[in-house]
Amino acid sequence: DAKTTQPPSMDCAEGRAANLPCNHSTISGNEYVYWYRQIHSQGPQYIIHGLKNNETNEMASLIITEDRKSSTLILPHATLRDTAVYYCIVREFGSSNTGKLIFGQGTTLQVKP
Amino acid sequence: DAGVIQSPRHEVTEMGQEVTLRCKPISGHDYLFWYRQTMMRGLELLIYFNNNVPIDDSGMPEDRFSAKMPNASFSTLKIQPSEPRDSAVYFCASRRGAEQETQYFGPGTRLLVL
Numbered sequence: 001d002a003k004t005t006q007p008p009s010m011d012c013a014e015g016r017a018a019n020l021p022c023n024h025s026t027i028s029g030n031e032y033v034y035w036y037r038q039i040h041s042q043g044p045q046y047i048i049h050g051l052k053n054n055e056t057n058e059m060a061s062l063i064i065t066e067d068r069k070s071s072t073l074i075l076p077h078a079t080l081r082d083t084a085v086y087y088c089i090v091r092e093f094g095s096s097n098t099g100k101l102i103f104g105q106g107t108t109l110q111v112k113p
Numbered sequence: 114d115a116g117v118i119q120s121p122r123h124e125v126t127e128m129g130q131e132v133t134l135r136c137k138p139i140s141g142h143d144y145l146f147w148y149r150q151t152m153m154r155g156l157e158l159l160i161y162f163n164n165n166v167p168i169d170d171s172g173m174p175e176d177r178f179s180a181k182m183p184n185a186s187f188s189t190l191k192i193q194p195s196e197p198r199d200s201a202v203y204f205c206a207s208r209r210g211a212e213q214e215t216q217y218f219g220p221g222t223r224l225l226v227l
Contacts, residue, residue, distance in 0.1 A: 043117075043204050043218030044156070087156075101216060103156035 004088045009108045012082075018075040020107050022088030025069045031092045033064060034101065035073045037084040044087065044103070047073065078111045085109075115139075117219035119205050125225045131193040134222045137186055138207030146206040146216060147180055147190050156204075162188065195226045 005023040012018040024033065035047040048055055048062045050071075055062045061074040075082055087106040118137040126132055138145045146161040160170040165182045173180070177196070182188040192199055202223050206216040 038156075041221075043206070043221050044216075045218070046215035049215075101158070105155055 004090055004104055006086075006088050006104065006107045008105065009110070011110050011112055012075075012078045014080060014111055014113050015077055018078040018082065018109055018111070020073040020075075020086050020088075020109065021070065022073070023070045024088070024090045027068050027090055028092065031090050033062065033068075033071050034089040034091060035060070035062065036087045036089065036101070036103075037082075038087070038106070039081075039084040047086075078109075080111050080113065083109060083111045117205055117207055117217055119203075119219040119222050121222060122220065123223045123225075125227065126195055127227050128196055129194045130226075131191065132195045132199075132224060132226075134190040134192075134203050134205075134224070136188045136190070136205030136219060138188070138205070139209075139217055140186070142207035142209045142217075143185070144208040144210075144216075145182060145188050146208070147188070148204040148206065148218075149201045150204065150221075151201045159190070195224075197226045200224055200226050 003026060032049050032051050034049040036044040037047055038044045048057055048060050050062045050064055052064055052068055062071060064071045085106040085108050087103050089101050117139055120135045124132060143164050147159040148156055149159055150156045157172055159172040160180045161168055162182045165185060178192055180190045202221045204218050204221045206218040208214050208216045
């Protein structure tokens, strides 16, 4: 699976959009981009995933660049409850490691009042 | 659905003792994963099962660790004998079927080995 690079920490004002970047310059054509988050003392929680098209669900939007070498997770109206560590993961389907999610260090997002 | 259930939520034990962590996956999910999280190493995959069969145990740190899944609704992770460096939060997760389906994590077991 391709390696991802994320900033270690970010701040965001409550009510504003939080834009979390992720670089995955070695991503291959059949690798998906996943985002999970981990609120303090809880298990990781799935947010969204995509291949090449932008995706949106009730939690967030995922914007993937045309060359797929980077992506941005957007929380449109951040609340204090969105304070968490956000993990960007790239994973290939159809390979021998079909079950694995490899978590990096993630980005600690602090939403401030 | 009740989600992934783990027990105990907290465990304090002394070095050398046997520790057993338990997990009940979401009903209908055929993949089960065990992870360990520490400050130093982050979140690591230890082992995962598909249809109760261990598929990849390359993340299991050493022979002191063992995992079983006797049926579709129950799995255990055992550490014998336990050591202080085993202190961590252990998460269980489950997933249904296709590869692109998401993993759902349990609340974790906080283990402290004195």
